[in-house]
Amino acid sequence: MTETRFHAPERLEDAISLLSADEDARPLAGGQTLVAMLNADLLSPSQIISLHRIKALQGIERRADGSLRIGAMTTHAVLARSGDLRGAHRLLGEAAGRIGHEAIRNRGTIGGAVAHADPSADYPPVLVALEAVIEAVGPKGKRVIPAAEFFQGFLTTALNLGEIVSAIILPPSPAEACTHYEKFARVEGDFATLSVAVALWGGGVRIALGSVGPVPVRSAEAEAKLFAGQLSDGAIKEASAKLVAASDPIDDVRGSADYRRLLIPRLVKQAIRTAQAKDAR
Amino acid sequence: MSERVAVDLKVNGTTHRVSVPAMRTLMAVLRDDLGLTGTKNACDQGVCGSCTVLIDGAPARACLALAVALPGIAITTVEGLAQGDTLSPVQQAFLDAGAIQCGFCMPGMIIQATALLAENKRPSEDDIRHSISGNLCRCSGYTKVIEAISLAASRLTP
């Protein structure tokens, strides 16, 4: 029987060398998924590498170009009430506030959620809609991966052995952007049956869906229809049809694939109209 | 199995040096190593809320935290709320409102409500419902729980 060892390095390089030397080692962030999996005997890692003491993974920083760098260890609770999120970036805070319950949000982190890549999770559609990039650090150094390429499938990401998510970078956003994250779940705190992330501003419409495919669903055709039709009811209907066609939902305990497809037009319209109403405020 | 690690856990103001396997959850350490069985074990998946404790003042699931990752960090369990024989205002309100049925979910509810009232002195009924949405009561006695939390709020901030 092997023994699970625990490390809490202070330096990012030390965490990476521990992880790249042993494929059965696992990083620990908020533990809100990892420890639940340990409790369910779904995992028995050889080593747990806690990321809590690594300063380089913490904090939110606005960069000179207006982009926002969010450290991987930033919790959902911090993002949900962060005053650093402005313009379209507010979409991320709206989604963070809808994750699980307060006790989960206090511990769970954006880096852990992104690395876990649950198709029903709340951040992935937001990051795809905002064209965020995922910053990863590994034995070969640092690289950035567009969110649309980072999420590759059910619990599958572009991360390589020994690589960890170090930050999420949101590109600059126009201050006038209005946003809405619409989540439909069976009960409060559950994962989404369907979620819709919308950001609107003068020059564009961004929309992505969560929980209706192995990765977030975004459609250039749908966005073009919405833009050309100036968000009219007719344009929303046509765009929804494109999004339904681009989706690939499954039947599960949260709803059948057919049910999810029926929800798409309704939730898309609701999300767009709610975002617009916030703009009018 | 996992190696044992010595860790100083600061629970209810007292530091305990325990030697625990790396994978042991805070819940298991509280209950089995420290004998603090007020923190209840039910789902072990973070869903039910019965093991809710305060970690650094904020509600968290004890079943989803590894004890070894919490050295020196203030942890408050339901046993830490009363002052000697005097119950905390939230505990007293739960008794007075008759909010207790089988009692199993109560420690988690009381911890969650304590955290709510520390941040929000005059919660609306909606705020209260929202706050305890992650604490399941299988007796389904939520109405009295909501009354109890309102009562505690009105006593704390008349």
Ligand SMILES: Cc1cc2nc3c(=O)[nH]c(=O)nc-3n(C[C@H](O)[C@H](O)[C@H](O)COP(=O)(O)OP(=O)(O)OC[C@H]3O[C@@H](n4cnc5c(N)ncnc54)[C@H](O)[C@@H]3O)c2cc1C
């Ligand atoms: C009751 C409950 C309800 C929930 N509801 C929702 C919900 O509604 N919506 C939602 O989106 N999520 C939900 N979650 C999941 C929650 O958001 C988790 O916090 C998140 O998925 C994992 O983040 P973590 O920081 O806790 O990561 P951990 O559990 O520590 O780690 C998760 C995985 O990612 C790896 N990992 C962690 N950090 C990194 C990193 N920086 N780089 C690379 N790999 C890393 C770990 O090794 C592990 O495999 C819920 C969880 C619970 C328990």
